[in-house]
Amino acid sequence: MIFKTAELFAGPGGGAYAAKTSHITDNNGIEWGFKHAWANEFDPDTVKTYKENILNDPDASTVYCEDVRNFDITNHKLLGDIDALIFGFPCNDFSVVGKQKGLDGNFGPLYTYGVKVLKEYQPKFFVAENVGGLTSANEGDAFIKILKAFSNSGYTLTPNFYKFEEYGVPQSRHRIIIVGIRNDLDKQGIKFHVPAPTTPNPKNYVTSEQAITQPPIPKDALNNEYTNHNKRTVEMLSYIPEGGNAWSESIPEDLRLHVKGAKLSNIYKRLDRKKPSYTVTGSGGGGTHMYHWSENRALTNRERARLQTFPDNYHFIGGKESVRKQIGMAIPPKGMRQILMAVLKSFAHIDYKYVEATPKLQTNKLFNVSGSEVATLVKH
Template sequence: MQQLSLALELPDSKPVNPQWFQNLLSVLEVRQEPAWTDNFGKSLRQRLRQWGIAPVKTLSLFSGGGGLDIAFHDAGFEIVKMVELEAKYVQTLQKNAQLGKWLEGSEPICMDIRNYVPAPDLKVDFVIGGPPCQTFSAAGRRAAGVAGTTDSRGTLFQEYVRILKLLQPKGFLFENVYGITGANKGEAWQEIQEAFKEVGYSIYFRILDAADYGVPQHRERLFIVGVKQGKYLFPYPTHGFDSLAQQPYYSAAQAVEGSDTSDIEAGLGGRFGHLLDDIPPGLNYSFYTKEMGYPSPIFSWRSKFSDFLYKADPDVPVRTIKAQGGQYTGPFSWENRRFFIPELKRLQTIPDAYEVVGNRQVAIEQIGNSVPPQLGRILALSILDQVMDVDLPFDLAYLPPDKQLGFRQRKRKLTKTYLQKAQAAIIELSKQGKVKGLDASIYEEKREFVRFLSIDDFSWIEEPVANSVKIHLSCELDSSSWIIKANTNSNWDEPDKFSIDVYPSCGYDDWVLCTNSVKLCAKQLNTHVFTSLWKAFEEKLNEATGKADLVQLSGYYQYNARISGIMNFYCEEKIDLFWRVVQCVTRCIATSAQLKVKEFAEYWGVNEEDVVFYLQSLRAIGYEVRSHNTNPQIPLGEYLIPYAFPTLNPKSVQLRKVL
């Protein structure tokens, strides 16, 4: 792209050379090489001292592992105290506050902010920090809306405001996920803005992408800067398409080059670990979906979080590093392995010399929760310049208030690129014979076998464990039908007590089984047998197609279900109403939507006072049933049954929650 060569006249600022960031690097004598951000921080701190700029006394709240503290410390702020609740994170702060360490002179305080009262003699000019963001995060939105300030963690900003009111600093910086702006239909965001204004601050806010500021990671976060006097403009991006000099992004491969890889990490392992190898860099589990063109889909579209089996592309910044995640939570290296901790630090621009204390998971939590220091440094310099009125010996460029950044639009256009990558990879894998359709070996003569169903965690296993039920199974699978039978004994001469016919809901276009129907037959009207039939179907589905589970066959619950079941009874005795409820659920009646008790009663034809009992009974046979207790985003009095079949298993998050 052609570089701009003329100086720009921006509102409320003097003319700025488009090469302002390159000039800053020149002043600091920093070259953009691997780990250049470490040198940027060191040199910046040294030069500010040499220029006689007095440190700005600063209080850090919700300090975590210290990302913002590193940034502001390097940019001439003196972090006098760091308040953090988690003792395991405070150990990192204490280690790095020692003599000769990165945050030398800072004082970590392990305390709940609700109990923190600044000493009467504490005088600070600035406050930094961002409260825990889980209630505003993408995970919260995916669960069922956003809890926002209805969750106790979402009201921690009020403690931030309380401390601002007590200390009355010149300004503050507040960081959080951008989901905060949409929480509670925007009401939480209005509440937060008003709270800051009520204690005397004019606020300025923007959603920024860390990659635009020299971080090898796309990470969108909301930043609020509050000032007692004057105005504030956010700095121009230093890198990427919106930078004035069109400086290329700092790529993931450049960032990790030369980092410490002595602590060798094994491959992923587990049920899905092998799938990582064939995923093209930059893509995730969606590579194995119909929408990406995979001929024998393993997953359904949007049935997993976007970081599930996400493999980083070495030529561009990685996607957001998550603080929490499971075995298959990326980013993973393009070398088909987990990133080493030193590599993750580089991708977050945490200095190599900064010690992150704790085991791998604790370290990842601190890294993933941090504000990338390089982004923080640029923001800190802009605050030093505008809020603290420090005469810096170099120019900064500021975004006009109405200037729109383009990272969102560019992200929306990536789907086409991902599709092209996927199709090219599928062609290559097909040439190598790695892409296969339905496994024909699944078709077999009638076969009998035994499995055990754990009553405690719904595990489906070949050997008995404590509190498990022995289930006898019979399977006849061919291209015309799958017939799976279950019994608590081996007497197959008994008549069926019920059956479930499973069909595609929208025709056979999405039906991957290459058979006309699936019939699940039970020899007893028994809840364990019912659950076992679905478990056996899931097992055979995985063997035949590689699909991870029944959810991948049906699709994520927020879309129309692609399968439904018709349950028929053959018992002479009267059928209990609970089984009539189960019959409704298998037909997708009152599933996939948040409903009130009255609505469930109407759909199922039962009394309102019995609905909660039926919901608890469904939960007891393996159905995932959500409520306000399991997901605070769901209003009190409403419940959600995501799927028409039991989905609970030992790894289910919902298994550990109480309805």
């Protein structure tokens, strides 16, 4: 069974690459996997990256570059039937780093376009991804509203708070991922479970040093340009210890930043080579580009891509800042692959190790509730 898969907010193809590389053969010799049907993405550079790496065709007509609000989702003749939907709906208004406007922001309501696809096409399942801050936006109301919309579209939900470093990703990247199985299939015994972490012990986490140096990145690798820092920045970095940031006490007074705000930040923060990196992001100005643990420089885009588990031959198209944004906004393929493999095994009735879903909704409405408890709440 090969699932015809559609994507909204496709990004540079993190989810698509995970799908492309996820496949199993069951005990009856039947192959299970995914096949690209269509995708929608707003940014032109990102669309070019997707086409080149996922479809190996810069002229592919099944990737639609337009604002999802203008995308003709109801055009069945053009898009055709689908079996699966993957979408990482925009996180800008749910991130705890921003103003967390939630459903009141410009991006918060965009999840509704995923709901439209679910209602219009009724795929067998969907996978939706967003930041952990989704659970606390609008005092928890946003997350519950989104879950209810997915549930009312005809799906049995398994939301979970994933720590991707527990799944072999060399990065502390924490995300809410919601898997929905169409109700009629759930009643037939197709049950999705949260796959058990592959590296539950912190001692076994893949470190940033391992990710970036094993094997070494060739100097002429794709997207591996170095940043030309000014002399003052290089000198300041020389005083920041491994794992430290711009407010490290070791920085001389004349080199310190005099900026109001939280000192527990990632501004000019060096990696700790013995730990997974902090979260790779795609936005932010000076000082937010992630910094090498010993060399006085920002990471290259290829190094960031390694932390995001993209292979070295994955060519990101566009200028340096465009590429940085694409990498930071992407779903780490290695983490998503664990989830998609669990979906395949669920449909193929192949046993796999799993754990209880725990979204960890730390709001004034819910606290550390289980996936089954969330499912009950959403129905009311």
